[in-house]
Amino acid sequence: MATAKQLDVVASEWKIPTEAKRALLGLAAAWDDVPDSRALEAVPLNGGMSNAVFRIRWPIAAGDEASASRNVLLRIYGEGVCIFFDREDEIRTFKLLSCLGHGPRLLSVFPSGRVEEFIHARTLSSSDLRRPEISALIASKLRELHQLEMPGFKVPLLWERLRNWLKAARRLSSSDEAKRFKLDLVEREISILEKELSSGDHKLGFCHNDLQSGNIMVDEESRVLTIIDYEYASFNPIAYDIANHFCEMAADYLTETPHVLDYSKYPDLEEQKRFVWTYLSSSGENPNDNEVEKLLGGIEKYTLASHLIWGLWALVENHLGDIDFDYLEYAKQRKIECMFENKALMA
Structure with missing residues (x-):
């Protein structure tokens, strides 16, 4: 002491x-x-x-x-x-x-x-996110969060945030970094994403926007799950919040290489379906196959937005952060530089 x-x-x-x-x-x-x-x-x-x-x-x-x-x-x-x-x-x-x-x-x-x-509970590990019993708790808690009646304009913050972070990345990045990550093309990419995704019927909710393992805690005895760290929380499409959570399953920030993502850990289709069905049914509803498939389709498309926003975050943090973390490699892992050549998810 x-x-x-x-x-x-x-x-x-x-x-x-x-x-x-x-x-x-x-x-x-x-x-x-x-x-x-x-x-x-x-x-x-x-x-x-x-x-x-x-x-x-x-x-x-x-x-x-x-x-x-x-x-x-x-x-x-x-x-x-x-x-x-x-x-x-x-x-x-x-x-x-x-x-x-x-x-x-x-x-x-x-x-x-x-x-x-101080919450007396265990912070989840990366591997916890794919455990069926833990994943079900997360799905139910996330639905509860999305349905909260919070003050403010119920419009998605995603697109404004992407553009603001792009401006910061352009201002702070060297010319080599800007060229490497094709920052001159990102504004166009954001506009394409916004046009494509805004044309669909994507439900809005109050979203966490950063649902990684370190922001989720569980009491082992009561099985009560708590989501923490709402710094990035705002209204957004619920499909985006779930897509971001799925992407975070590829990360393990407590390893010797926290900047490296393992996309083999991204949930497979059956895991995604189980999560979405639990999410939709947690409020007492009985979702049909069409509802599950519709939300899964939105999640798949919003995955691009998740990669883009955290790639831009990394480019900005590379010039501001004082944590031992390879931000540029993380931006590369988020695949910003190759997004412009792959529109498969937008089909």
């Missing part, structure tokens, strides 16, 4: 800003069961792609329970993330979702980060 003298060392070693330290001490000082607010332990958590995340815990006065502690999650925002989303909007969404029982409670906010409720 960090003593009073060690707290500044912990903060310095893990890049915890002074304002975060004040927020943590202020929270702990208000808890009667924490005898010393400065006797904390800061444990860095793996898996953050844009933020630095820590588990903060204090020993509590709990009789013979020597291992008992108070826990919170500390999130330090990454550099330049304001390019990707509006932080004030994200905080408002976080608060509202917390009130609706989705995700952790917000405990404190400071300019460079926030303190959240």
Whole structure:
């Protein structure tokens, strides 16, 4: 545990800003069961792609329970993330979702980060996503999220976000990078995708937009599943959100090569059908084959949009991020540079 003298060392070693330290001490000082607010332990958590995340815990006065502690999650925002989303909007969404029982409670906010409720559950691994019992829980939880009545204009943010991220990628990328990833053609590609996909009857819902394994937690005893990290959440076509989740099954961000995607792990047709049927039936409905096939068709087409948006994200993060991650290789893995020669999914 960090003593009073060690707290500044912990903060310095893990890049915890002074304002975060004040927020943590202020929270702990208000808890009667924490005898010393400065006797904390800061444990860095793996898996953050844009933020630095820590588990903060204090020993509590709990009789013979020597291992008992108070826990919170500390999130330090990454550099330049304001390019990707509006932080004030994200905080408002976080608060509202917390009130609706989705995700952790917000405990404190400071300019460079926030303190959240610590969820005592296991973060999913990449392999968990394809386990039938876990996948069914995700499908049902995602349907619940999509049906939330959230404030704001119910229009897809996808196309605006793609164009904004393209502008940032063009501004930050070197001429070699721009040529390698054919950034001069991406605006046209976005317009083609928007025209083709907007012509169909794609249902909108409040989407997570980043449903990878690290953003899903499960309580092993109760089997309650919790989706976290709503930074990119917005209204979008539900087919896009599911397509993005399927793409994330190819990733494992906790390996020695987190930037490498294994597309053999992309769910096969039977897995996709099982997920979609569970998703559609989780609200008590009895979907027919046409409804399942229609949603599957939309998911297949929106896969292109998922690759494009995260490829652009990687090109921007390559110039902003300070995490040990090969962003350019990840953009290549998302196949941006070869999209313009393959319109098979748009048939």
